[in-house]
Amino acid sequence: MTVLEPFGARLRRVMDERGPLCVGIDPHAALLSSWGLNDDIAGLESFTRTSVEALADTVAVVKPQMAFFERFGSRGVAVLERAVADLRAAGTLVVMDAKRGDIGSTMAAYAETFLHKDSPLFSDALTVSPYLGYGSLKPAVDLARESGAGLFVLALTSNPEGGEVQHAVRADGRNVGATMLAHLAGENAGETPMGSFGAVVGATLGDLSSYELDINGPLLAPGIGAQGATAADLPAVFGAAVRNVVPNVSRGVLKAGPSVAALRDAAVRFADEVREAVAGAV
Numbered sequence: 001m002t003v004l005e006p007f008g009a010r011l012r013r014v015m016d017e018r019g020p021l022c023v024g025i026d027p028h029a030a031l032l033s034s035w036g037l038n039d040d041i042a043g044l045e046s047f048t049r050t051s052v053e054a055l056a057d058t059v060a061v062v063k064p065q066m067a068f069f070e071r072f073g074s075r076g077v078a079v080l081e082r083a084v085a086d087l088r089a090a091g092t093l094v095v096m097d098a099k100r101g102d103i104g105s106t107m108a109a110y111a112e113t114f115l116h117k118d119s120p121l122f123s124d125a126l127t128v129s130p131y132l133g134y135g136s137l138k139p140a141v142d143l144a145r146e147s148g149a150g151l152f153v154l155a156l157t158s159n160p161e162g163g164e165v166q167h168a169v170r171a172d173g174r175n176v177g178a179t180m181l182a183h184l185a186g187e188n189a190g191e192t193p194m195g196s197f198g199a200v201v202g203a204t205l206g207d208l209s210s211y212e213l214d215i216n217g218p219l220l221a222p223g224i225g226a227q228g229a230t231a232a233d234l235p236a237v238f239g240a241a242v243r244n245v246v247p248n249v250s251r252g253v254l255k256a257g258p259s260v261a262a263l264r265d266a267a268v269r270f271a272d273e274v275r276e277a278v279a280g281a282v
């Protein structure tokens, strides 16, 4: 198997070159319609190709939302495979937002799908759910290390319902979200310039100073744009950890389509806002 440089090192370099913004490709039916496309495989293909053309050499990271491709069955997944290949060929890192999580033996199959270098869906990183227990993710952690990929573990998600699980307090007094952050800090210990095992922490959550966000790894922060957070909120939410934040915006950029130039402009505008907010904070 070809082995890549570790994801954390590749991510740090592209963040330094292009800024830290991640743009999502989320082909919602409503967006297809607003772009004048049908909610079918041809519409999905056109939407995805246009998004890739606009974003591939513009932003550091692109995060396809797998659910919107799976909606169309195997033909939708084929569209996604091509998008992943085209983005990666342009030097853009792909974070596959598939939020996989299962018992360890099944998790191994998910890991093969997204983290084995020879898989058609190989992605630079994968979002995973630790709610079958952090240890159930071990096959994905191991294969990511072997292939130079990364993971983003759901720790403190951007949606208001997440607190029911993530704020639950354990016997040791630490809540579940904080426990996930501690596991990740362990995975990343000693890595330079940063580790490959990131957390998903919503940009919508307000002051997170009670959490140990310094996990020596990236923090994928969805919630900018349609969910109400702004780039200017990032320093107040993340404090000193803001330099490891990869803020995500999906609908906020995609609604500018179908013009490639307008999509690119929207992405550049968000990227500039993020760069300014982060520069002012560090």
Ligand SMILES: O=c1ccn([C@@H]2O[C@H](COP(=O)(O)O)[C@@H](O)[C@H]2O)c(=O)[nH]1
Pocket (backbone or CB within 6 Å): 024, 026, 065, 097, 156, 157, 158, 159, 200, 201, 202, 222, 223, 224, 225, 226, 227, 248, 249, 250, 251, 252
């Ligand atoms: O906590 C989370 C984890 C993942 N997401 C995903 O990010 C995008 C957000 O899209 P917007 O259009 O910018 O709201 C979407 O794919 C979610 O599934 C999240 O929002 N929050």
